[in-house]
Amino acid sequence: MLYKELAELYRRLEKTTLKTLKTRFVADFLKKVEDEELLEIVPYLILGKVFPDWDERELGVGEKLLIKAVAMATGINAEWIENSVKDTGDLGESVALALQKRKQKSFFGQPLTIKRVYKTLVKVAETTGEGSQDRKLKYLANLFMDAEPIEGKYLARTILGTMRTGVAEGLLRDAIAEAFRVKPELVERAYMLTSDFGFVTKIARLEGNEGLSKVTIQIGKPIKPMLAQMAASVREALIEMGGEAEFEIKYDGARVQVHKDGDKVIIYSRRLENVTKSIPEVVERIRKSIKPEKAIVEGELVAVGEGGRPRPFQYVLRRFRRKYNIQEMIEKIPLELNLFDVLYVDGESLIDTPFIERRKKLESIVEANQWIKVAENLITKSPEEAEEFYHKALDMGHEGLMAKRLDAVYEPGNRGKKWLKIKPTMENLDLVIIGAEWGEGRRAHVLSSFLLGAYDPGTGTFVPVGKVGSGFTDEDLIEFTKMLKPLIKKEKGKFVEIEPKVVIEVTYQEIQKSPKYESGFALRFPRYVALRDDKSPEDADTLERIAQLYELQERMKAGKR
Numbered sequence: 001m002l003y004k005e006l007a008e009l010y011r012r013l014e015k016t017t018l019k020t021l022k023t024r025f026v027a028d029f030l031k032k033v034e035d036e037e038l039l040e041i042v043p044y045l046i047l048g049k050v051f052p053d054w055d056e057r058e059l060g061v062g063e064k065l066l067i068k069a070v071a072m073a074t075g076i077n078a079e080w081i082e083n084s085v086k087d088t089g090d091l092g093e094s095v096a097l098a099l100q101k102r103k104q105k106s107f108f109g110q111p112l113t114i115k116r117v118y119k120t121l122v123k124v125a126e127t128t129g130e131g132s133q134d135r136k137l138k139y140l141a142n143l144f145m146d147a148e149p150i151e152g153k154y155l156a157r158t159i160l161g162t163m164r165t166g167v168a169e170g171l172l173r174d175a176i177a178e179a180f181r182v183k184p185e186l187v188e189r190a191y192m193l194t195s196d197f198g199f200v201t202k203i204a205r206l207e208g209n210e211g212l213s214k215v216t217i218q219i220g221k222p223i224k225p226m227l228a229q230m231a232a233s234v235r236e237a238l239i240e241m242g243g244e245a246e247f248e249i250k251y252d253g254a255r256v257q258v259h260k261d262g263d264k265v266i267i268y269s270r271r272l273e274n275v276t277k278s279i280p281e282v283v284e285r286i287r288k289s290i291k292p293e294k295a296i297v298e299g300e301l302v303a304v305g306e307g308g309r310p311r312p313f314q315y316v317l318r319r320f321r322r323k324y325n326i327q328e329m330i331e332k333i334p335l336e337l338n339l340f341d342v343l344y345v346d347g348e349s350l351i352d353t354p355f356i357e358r359r360k361k362l363e364s365i366v367e368a369n370q371w372i373k374v375a376e377n378l379i380t381k382s383p384e385e386a387e388e389f390y391h392k393a394l395d396m397g398h399e400g401l402m403a404k405r406l407d408a409v410y411e412p413g414n415r416g417k418k419w420l421k422i423k424p425t426m427e428n429l430d431l432v433i434i435g436a437e438w439g440e441g442r443r444a445h446v447l448s449s450f451l452l453g454a455y456d457p458g459t460g461t462f463v464p465v466g467k468v469g470s471g472f473t474d475e476d477l478i479e480f481t482k483m484l485k486p487l488i489k490k491e492k493g494k495f496v497e498i499e500p501k502v503v504i505e506v507t508y509q510e511i512q513k514s515p516k517y518e519s520g521f522a523l524r525f526p527r528y529v530a531l532r533d534d535k536s537p538e539d540a541d542t543l544e545r546i547a548q549l550y551e552l553q554e555r556m557k558a559g560k561r
């Protein structure tokens with residue numbers, strides 16, 4: 001299949017904002033894909049990606065290298081392309097211009113096929129080590145040599161991860177359902193269980209509803225994590241759970257999903273990225289402590305400080321980010337793993353097993369020690385006992401408690417009421433930076449105030465809910481400016497519009513109802529807490545969640561009165 005057909009799809013997607021139309025375009029395209037291998041590749045390309053997020057492979061190509069490759073392919077100098085980006089505001093557009101401007105196409109050129117593009121990008125990702133930049137450059141230049149302007153535009157955007165065609169996961173799910181006349185809920189279910197749109201598309205096409213309904217979890221494919229809502233108090237949680245619940249310490253760290261298959265261990269982060277290489281000591285401990293040959297378990301990784309007390313979760317994220325001198329970090333930031341769930345053991349999925357049974361299973365398969373533990377818990381009907389446990393958890397320096405329904409099955413990707421969290425403060429929000437303003441005076445060269453958006457899963461867009469300017473150090477602002485500059489879409493005076501990619505956590509004094517933003521909500525005194533690079537923009541808090549938190553806040557206020 002020709003890459004040009006895919007480029008044409010991107011062009012059509014970009015031209016309309018109508019979700020139904022976009023869904024139809026994607027569905028029509030999927031219907032045309034016959035080849036089985038392509039069926040697994042194309043969904044990712046449509047999302048503007050090459051690999052699923054949980055795949056360890058990365059292209060490792062920045063703007064500079066890409067421009068060099070285009071310069072090499074067209075004979076147009078790199079400076080011209082760089083300058084053109086200042087006018088177009090989009091490297092993809094400038095690549096198309098460069099391809100148009102080139103004198104003549106190679107005589108031996110072959111039209112690009114989707115397979116060739118994909119295979120080349122895989123080679124680019126797998127080229128590492130000494131001299132790899134040069135080899136990547138050659139592979140890419142070869143592709144651009146044979147690319148038409150419209151192909152070059154979208155190829156560049158795919159390589160840089162800035163597709164901007166407005167196709168989010170929800171839209172792709174609906175398009176798969178429409179294309180192969182299968183039930184959207186079954187597509188969703190299969191995706192939540194495997195996080196693999198390639199696999200799901202193939203099953204939908206080849207085996208229809210029946211095949212989709214048989215999809216189950218697999219070692220090596222991460223499962224979307226089950227999430228919690230917030231409760232106003234321990235008592236409220238107990239009532240919601242039907243009078244009896246299991247309470248667990250809510251550890252303040254980073255969630256991990258561990259897949260063990262014999263000696264092979266893969267660890268995925270909260271956003272299901274493969275973080276195995278950054279924490280080898282944890283891998284080693286899992287091999288020893290998790291008894292079954294094959295298992296999938298979940299837990300919270302906590303950085304431990306003096307006297308075994310937990311350190312803020314940012315320390316764990318520092319461990320995830322580190323690629324070199326890992327040994328040094330193992331000593332500097334020791335990690336303890338507190339396991340709280342088991343989803344699979346030796347060929348058997350436990351997803352539909354009630355929580356209380358899973359918990360028993362977990363206790364039986366873990367050989368606990370100083371570094372790997374099963375989350376401390378209390379099963380009770382008594383609000384007083386639960387309160388006492390809550391205060392004990394807080395005194396120990398933990399975040400609060402989780403309450404879990406004893407009979408709850410595991411609901412991948414769902415934020416329902418079967419799990420509730422109880423914390424002493426209002427929930428911080430994780431929001432996406434969608435705009436910014438250049439500072440004044442001493443801060444004129446840095447972005448210093450940021451417009452925050454909540455996610456709207458229905459449309460795949462981000463709706464403004466507030467502006468944050470406090471809580472940043474000078475170094476933070478320099479870092480953010482560096483990070484956000486390549487994501488600038490438009491500049492208007494001091495204000496810049498930003499591609500929604502970066503998630504940050506903020507505190508605030510209150511959520512207010514306000515006509516200021518179309519969302520209907522505004523944050524009062526938001527303050528920056530941390531960069532959440534463990535979350536993707538689609539994991540950010542939604543408008544619906546903000547509305548729920550608003551209700552909760554009002555209930556908490558009423559309780560205090």
Ligand SMILES: Nc1ncnc2c1ncn2[C@@H]1O[C@H](COP(=O)(O)OP(=O)(O)OP(=O)(O)O)[C@@H](O)[C@H]1O
Binds near residue numbers: 421
């Ligand atoms: N015992 C526990 N059981 C389940 N989750 C726990 C536990 N201890 C800590 N956690 C953490 O709490 C989170 C549950 O809260 P929630 O579902 O809101 O997730 P989240 O969106 O990642 O929020 P948060 O910012 O609170 O981590 C889990 O994702 C996990 O990281």
